[in-house]
Amino acid sequence: MPGLVIEREILIEAPAEVVWRTITEPAQMSHWFADRVDLVVEPGAHGYMEFGDQGGPVVVEIVDPPTRFSFRWNYPHGEEPVAGNSMLVEFTLTPVGDERTHVRVSESGHELRDWPDAERQRYADEHLDGWVDFLERLARVSAELRSG
Amino acid sequence: MTARADDELWSAIGDPSRRRVLDLLVGKGGVSASWLAGHVPFSRQAVSKHLVVLEKAGLISRRRQGREVLYQVEADRLDQAARAMTDIAAQWDQRLGAIKRLAEAAHAETQRKRYLED
Numbered sequence: 001m002p003g004l005v006i007e008r009e010i011l012i013e014a015p016a017e018v019v020w021r022t023i024t025e026p027a028q029m030s031h032w033f034a035d036r037v038d039l040v041v042e043p044g045a046h047g048y049m050e051f052g053d054q055g056g057p058v059v060v061e062i063v064d065p066p067t068r069f070s071f072r073w074n075y076p077h078g079e080e081p082v083a084g085n086s087m088l089v090e091f092t093l094t095p096v097g098d099e100r101t102h103v104r105v106s107e108s109g110h111e112l113r114d115w116p117d118a119e120r121q122r123y124a125d126e127h128l129d130g131w132v133d134f135l136e137r138l139a140r141v142s143a144e145l146r147s148g
Numbered sequence: 149m150t151a152r153a154d155d156e157l158w159s160a161i162g163d164p165s166r167r168r169v170l171d172l173l174v175g176k177g178g179v180s181a182s183w184l185a186g187h188v189p190f191s192r193q194a195v196s197k198h199l200v201v202l203e204k205a206g207l208i209s210r211r212r213q214g215r216e217v218l219y220q221v222e223a224d225r226l227d228q229a230a231r232a233m234t235d236i237a238a239q240w241d242q243r244l245g246a247i248k249r250l251a252e253a254a255h256a257e258t259q260r261k262r263y264l265e266d
Contacts, residue, residue: 006237010244014255022251032246103247105240 005108012101016093019101020066023091041069049073057081067093157229160205165190166198170221173208178218 012019022028026047029037034055039047045060059081061070074086087107094102160166165188172187173179181199185192199219202208206225210217 006240008237008240008244010241010248012248012251014251018255018258019247019251022247022254028250031250032243101251103244105244107236107240 005106007104007106009102009104011096012103013099014101015099016066016095016101019093019103020069023093023103024063024065024069039071061088062090069093157205157207157225160201160207161229163198163201165194166202169195169198170202170207173219173221174226177220178211178213179220180216180218184219 022032024041026037026039026041029039034049034051036050036055037047039045039049039058039060041060041063043060043063047058047060049055049058056073057080058071058073061072062068068091070088070090072081072083072086072088074081090106090108092104092106094104096102161170168188169184172184176183181192181195184199185195188195199208199210203210203219207222207229208219209222210219212218
């Protein structure tokens with residue numbers, strides 16, 4: 001999917017099943033994500049996340065224990081999160097031996113909604129450079145522009 | 149807390165073809181829409197649309213020079229964009245760090261109980 005993608009990874013010294021519970025159980029989610037999570041972890045389930053005095057709706061997409069979990073959110077707006085108005089957060093858990101788990105999270109957003117599909121796909125194929133490269137370039141260029 | 153890039157900025161940079169336009173502007177500075185259209189694989193009309201979005205997001209500005217309108221990047225806003233994106237990545241690093249601590253603590257607790265039971 002074209003658009004901005006942020007990807008981060010971490011290696012955790014615990015089995016995938018344990019990490020899975022930490023990531024998906026609403027009570028646990030409130031320790032690492034939102035202040036309050038009201039969510040049933042089932043594909044298509046609608047929930048709500050609160051951050052301080054703000055919050056927003058969440059829709060669960062993929063639940064495939066203990067390896068894949070994804071949801072859409074469009075905090076801080078109140079609209080129903082669907083493709084095109086929201087961020088898709090995807091967790092991928094990969095067991096490393098019996099005791100460790102590699103976790104990758106990606107957050108992607110805002111597709112090219114104004115474009116016909118064929119064009120969209122072509123541009124996506126042509127510009128697979130990730131946002132991180134772009135970010136680095138931006139940071140470099142803005143530093144140069146400043147000092148110049 | 150969830151400081152995030154504002155929507156206009158996010159969606160302006162989120163589009164690969166707009167990044168292409170922005171890239172060209174960063175490299176050249178002060179160029180016309182026609183010049184840009186000659187350097188991207190999409191139409192002049194598409195270039196114009198992208199310029200409007202980028203300008204609305206404050207990433208570029210225009211100035212008139214004779215009969216031409218020239219576009220250039222806005223360094224401050226670009227810098228702000230870069231920092232906003234870094235913040236989002238840093239937030240995920242923090243969240244992953246918290247998940248790691250929670251999962252490892254839960255795992256250690258399970259191990260301890262198992263050890264006591266044995």
